[in-house]
Amino acid sequence: MKALRVEKPNNISVVEIPKVRLEKDNEILIKVKAAGICGSDISIYSGQSPVATYPRILGHEVTGIVEEISKSVTKFKVGDHVIIKQTESCNNCYACKHGRDNVCVDLKVRGVNIDGGYCEYITVPETSAYKIPKDLDFKTAVLIEPFTIAFQACSRGRLQKDDTLLVYGAGALGATVIQVAKSFGCKIIAVDIEEEKLIQAKNLGATYAINGKSPTLKEEIQAASENYGPTICIDSVCNPKSFEFLVDIVGNAGRVVLMGFDTRVSEIPQFKITARELDIIGSRLQHDKFEKVIDLFARDIIQPKDMISHVFHFEDIEKAFDVIASKQFRKIVLTF
Ligand SMILES: [Zn+2]
Ligand SMILES: [Zn+2]
Numbered sequence: 001m002k003a004l005r006v007e008k009p010n011n012i013s014v015v016e017i018p019k020v021r022l023e024k025d026n027e028i029l030i031k032v033k034a035a036g037i038c039g040s041d042i043s044i045y046s047g048q049s050p051v052a053t054y055p056r057i058l059g060h061e062v063t064g065i066v067e068e069i070s071k072s073v074t075k076f077k078v079g080d081h082v083i084i085k086q087t088e089s090c091n092n093c094y095a096c097k098h099g100r101d102n103v104c105v106d107l108k109v110r111g112v113n114i115d116g117g118y119c120e121y122i123t124v125p126e127t128s129a130y131k132i133p134k135d136l137d138f139k140t141a142v143l144i145e146p147f148t149i150a151f152q153a154c155s156r157g158r159l160q161k162d163d164t165l166l167v168y169g170a171g172a173l174g175a176t177v178i179q180v181a182k183s184f185g186c187k188i189i190a191v192d193i194e195e196e197k198l199i200q201a202k203n204l205g206a207t208y209a210i211n212g213k214s215p216t217l218k219e220e221i222q223a224a225s226e227n228y229g230p231t232i233c234i235d236s237v238c239n240p241k242s243f244e245f246l247v248d249i250v251g252n253a254g255r256v257v258l259m260g261f262d263t264r265v266s267e268i269p270q271f272k273i274t275a276r277e278l279d280i281i282g283s284r285l286q287h288d289k290f291e292k293v294i295d296l297f298a299r300d301i302i303q304p305k306d307m308i309s310h311v312f313h314f315e316d317i318e319k320a321f322d323v324i325a326s327k328q329f330r331k332i333v334l335t336f
Helices: 039-045 144-156 171-183 195-204 217-222 240-248 272-276 289-300 314-326
Strands: 003-008 012-016 026-036 062-069 081-084 121-125 130-132 166-167 186-192 210-211 232-235 257-260 279-282 308-313 331-335
Touching: 003 314, 012 062, 012 217, 012 314, 026 081, 026 232, 062 121, 121 232, 130 289, 144 171, 166 171, 166 240, 171 186, 186 195, 186 217, 186 257, 186 279, 232 240, 240 257, 240 272, 308 314, 314 331
Parallel strands: 166 186, 166 232, 186 210, 232 257, 257 279, 308 331
Antiparallel strands: 003 012, 026 062, 026 121, 026 331, 062 081, 081 130
16 A cells, blocks of 8 residues: 655655554554645654654544454444544553543654554554544545644633633634634634734634734733633744733633643743632643534534645645645645
């Protein structure tokens, strides 16, 4: 079978490898139909990921059809349409035993430190796949994965209907957060420095859209939150300054949810956190969010179709990387 493998940074090619086979009793074999290219795939390709190992078959946003099942599989039958989970975990450590397998001490992430789904076939344990509706096309269904990341951030922030959520940065990540948050019925304030993204944020369901370059940014956020401050801030800018800013702006008893991997230092005095009893919360990948997001897709609460800007056959990966270099794209999906 063919696969797309990064041999070393900046070197990706189509390779011929032996077709995968069912090896354990609980596995399903999937004929891959579509896979998304995500920011993290691009950073693994270019050698900027602190967690990737090489050589590596990329791909963690992967949909396909169940082609074969092992003998003890009960959740699927041949012909089911599925999306696969990004990770595998040990099921035995503290995190795993407390419903936090996404931060397992022995975490394996597909396309990062184990091989992913940029290949014609893949096998996964049945617990690592989720059924998707047959009327949802495989390319669109790829987008379920990024929405699980957004759902995780909302759920880590304990988002509820009476919250005022500040989504700081309304790019690809922020836009998914806004759409998931809308399903909670809360008030949403989007901040971005690009006018186009602010217009999009409004269209996606933000109650307020504020330009991050405004000299009165803080005052505008205060006004949009009845002078209390947002009760949850989700940081999709992910740099040291955004963290500092959100700790400043969040309201009493509020939560600041961080999603970035920036290793630089933010300067935050403890007084700011203790005096208002803030929660500073990390959010990584997802736990148990696929079924929730699939439900939002099935009920048309999330309408992701126009998020896809380009579709390429996986053997045309060079063309996909030309588009990435041009920076003029939203979501690129590969077909298999
Ligand atoms: Zn992704
Ligand atoms: Zn574990």
